[in-house]
Amino acid sequence: MDNIVITGFSGTGKSQVARAVADLLGWQAIDTDAEVVRRAGMPIVRIFQERGEEGFRDTERQVLQEACAGQRRVVATGGGAIMDPANRRAMEATAFLVCLEARPEVIYHRLEQEQKASQSPEVRPLLSGPDPLGRIRELKAQRQPVYSLAHWTIHTDALSIQEVVRAWRTFSSKIPTSQHSFSGNSDLAAVVETSTGSCPVLAGWGLIRRLGELFLQAGIKGPVYVVTDDRVAPLYLGAAEQSLHEAGIESHTFTFPAGEKSKSLQTATEVYAWLAQRKARRDGTMVALGGGVTGDLTGFVAATYNRGMGFVQVPTSLAAMVDASIGGKTAVDLPAAKNLVGAFYQPRLVVADVAALQTLPKRETMEGWAEAIKHGLILDAPLFRTFEEQSDALLALEPELTTRVIRQSMAIKAQVVSEDERETRGVRVLLNYGHTIGHGLESATEYGHYLHGEAVAIGMTGAAVIGARLGITPGDLLERQGAVLRRFSLPVACPGVDLDRVAAAMSLDKKAVGSSLRWVLLEDVGRSTTRNDVPPSLVEEVLESLAGYVA
Numbered sequence: 001m002d003n004i005v006i007t008g009f010s011g012t013g014k015s016q017v018a019r020a021v022a023d024l025l026g027w028q029a030i031d032t033d034a035e036v037v038r039r040a041g042m043p044i045v046r047i048f049q050e051r052g053e054e055g056f057r058d059t060e061r062q063v064l065q066e067a068c069a070g071q072r073r074v075v076a077t078g079g080g081a082i083m084d085p086a087n088r089r090a091m092e093a094t095a096f097l098v099c100l101e102a103r104p105e106v107i108y109h110r111l112e113q114e115q116k117a118s119q120s121p122e123v124r125p126l127l128s129g130p131d132p133l134g135r136i137r138e139l140k141a142q143r144q145p146v147y148s149l150a151h152w153t154i155h156t157d158a159l160s161i162q163e164v165v166r167a168w169r170t171f172s173s174k175i176p177t178s179q180h181s182f183s184g185n186s187d188l189a190a191v192v193e194t195s196t197g198s199c200p201v202l203a204g205w206g207l208i209r210r211l212g213e214l215f216l217q218a219g220i221k222g223p224v225y226v227v228t229d230d231r232v233a234p235l236y237l238g239a240a241e242q243s244l245h246e247a248g249i250e251s252h253t254f255t256f257p258a259g260e261k262s263k264s265l266q267t268a269t270e271v272y273a274w275l276a277q278r279k280a281r282r283d284g285t286m287v288a289l290g291g292g293v294t295g296d297l298t299g300f301v302a303a304t305y306n307r308g309m310g311f312v313q314v315p316t317s318l319a320a321m322v323d324a325s326i327g328g329k330t331a332v333d334l335p336a337a338k339n340l341v342g343a344f345y346q347p348r349l350v351v352a353d354v355a356a357l358q359t360l361p362k363r364e365t366m367e368g369w370a371e372a373i374k375h376g377l378i379l380d381a382p383l384f385r386t387f388e389e390q391s392d393a394l395l396a397l398e399p400e401l402t403t404r405v406i407r408q409s410m411a412i413k414a415q416v417v418s419e420d421e422r423e424t425r426g427v428r429v430l431l432n433y434g435h436t437i438g439h440g441l442e443s444a445t446e447y448g449h450y451l452h453g454e455a456v457a458i459g460m461t462g463a464a465v466i467g468a469r470l471g472i473t474p475g476d477l478l479e480r481q482g483a484v485l486r487r488f489s490l491p492v493a494c495p496g497v498d499l500d501r502v503a504a505a506m507s508l509d510k511k512a513v514g515s516s517l518r519w520v521l522l523e524d525v526g527r528s529t530t531r532n533d534v535p536p537s538l539v540e541e542v543l544e545s546l547a548g549y550v551a
């Protein structure tokens with residue numbers, strides 16, 4: 001589906017919802033009524049008076065057909081537009097159809113309020129006769145059979161615009177929004193929609209052996225430049241190369257020493273030189289085969305060499321599958337700080353072979369689960385319940401369940417990134433749940449003590465305590481979260497850590513008032529919010545309890 005069309009009776013909030021949803025997706029909002037008014041140069045009441053309903057419908061039809069011929073548009077239609085069969089054909093050809101519903105009494109009330117607020121002398125036709133409510137009932141009943149053709153109906157009677165949009169968000173990950181060559185593929189976890197195109201995200205058992213075939217399906221013909229580290233290479237490079245070879249794709253490989261130390265400008269320079277030797281051109285594709293270090297480094301090179309090469313992520317660690325491979329953040333570290341030099345650069349395709357987790361060391365696997373559990377906590381209650389109820393099978397890497405859970409976790413990251421590619425709309429920030437304290441802990445211990453996911457687990461525990469103390473997070477959530485984290489062998493405290501250093505790393509000292517920190521807190525499982533008014537004294541108290549200084 002290229003577009004979304006919102007239908008429904010007057011007074012159901014179509015225009016406002018269309019604008020908010022367009023904002024959410026980074027699409028264009030079009031309001032057909034407003035566009036008709038603009039083209040006619042007069043208000044709707046006058047168009048009806050001067051040109052008759054027919055005149056209005058003609059312009060409306062034109063506007064709607066033009067709108068549906070484009071892509072990435074959220075179109076709010078006038079309440080009667082859908083009655084015209086030509087309009088319906090135009091909508092159904094390219095759009096996902098959503099109907100906003102409300103009872104006649106609610107509609108009447110809303111229209112009356114609107115009329116009052118507008119202070120306009122021109123009364124809208126629906127309200128001008130003797131029995132407006134009766135007219136609304138009658139007209140709505142006439143249109144109802146056609147409204148019910150929508151793919152999805154939202155009953156708005158008891159909802160604010162914000163609540164409608166929230167319902168939307170839960171649902172929108174399931175709307176197929178663009179054409180790509182993996183439609184209908186059962187390994188497809190999500191599609192990341194970005195300003196530079198859409199990126200199919202695949203996860204399945206044994207996909208590395210099918211890499212060549214998947215590349216061809218995605219239109220990637222080669223040559224490809226595979227970058228991997230020296231731990232992953234002996235395990236998966238052979239299968240990847242063989243599959244590429246069988247598909248007739250020319251491939252070259254660069255291997256670097258495993259570890260964060262290699263995520264540097266120096267390694268990037270070595271890869272540049274290697275590409276130059278092979279006379280790599282812009283139409284070639286860089287492939288990151290490995291964990292997050294490989295993905296970040298290769299993505300950075302892909303973004304910069306030749307001002308941008310093709311890029312595919314083949315994540316082999318759990319952290320890279322559910323987190324690092326999706327979202328287009330690429331970077332290398334500088335001595336001053338991690339990830340200091342980088343670029344947003346979206347991959348063209350992500351292929352996660354879940355079977356690769358069988359060789360990932362246990363500690364790395366558990367830290368990866370921390371981010372997947374986080375995805376459930378912030379946005380997906382059913383996913384979190386799966387961690388609660390099926391931990392044994394997940395810990396045993398039972399193929400079907402593990403694949404399903406990873407796909408769902410990837411889909412959440414993909415959805416958040418699609419809504420907020422550059423972290424400017426306040427959505428992507430939710431992924432930072434547990435990271436405020438987590439980053440502080442990592443930095444205070446010089447990245448030598450905790451793996452990232454472990455620090456995040458402790459950070460989530462701290463954030464849940466803070467949320468509970470502020471009356472935002474329900475108390476039982478703290479227990480449920482703790483139980484799951486412990487089940488996945490993740491730490492929920494940091495005994496003996498140097499709290500001054502943690503506080504300093506979090507800029508929590510007296511000068512930097514705590515209000516500058518933006519906390520992600522849970523309102524419930526699957527529902528998160530941000531707050532920047534957490535008192536520094538409360539944060540310090542919670543840190544002390546995590547470090548075991550307070551009983």
Ligand SMILES: NC(=O)c1ccc[n+]([C@@H]2O[C@H](COP(=O)([O-])OP(=O)(O)OC[C@H]3O[C@@H](n4cnc5c(N)ncnc54)[C@H](O)[C@@H]3O)[C@@H](O)[C@H]2O)c1
Binds near residue numbers: 263326360364
């Ligand atoms: N770009 C992003 O949005 C983003 C998000 C999160 C983390 N990151 C970055 O990712 C990095 C951490 O990711 P990571 O934990 O994957 O690091 P990593 O790439 O260093 O992988 C961890 C270790 O596991 C090994 N390994 C990977 N897959 C394996 C497999 N299937 N079997 C056996 N061993 C395997 C690697 O060789 C490495 O030794 C950090 O640099 C972090 O900054 C980036």
Ligand SMILES: [Zn+2]
Binds near residue numbers: 371435456
């Ligand atoms: Zn993280």
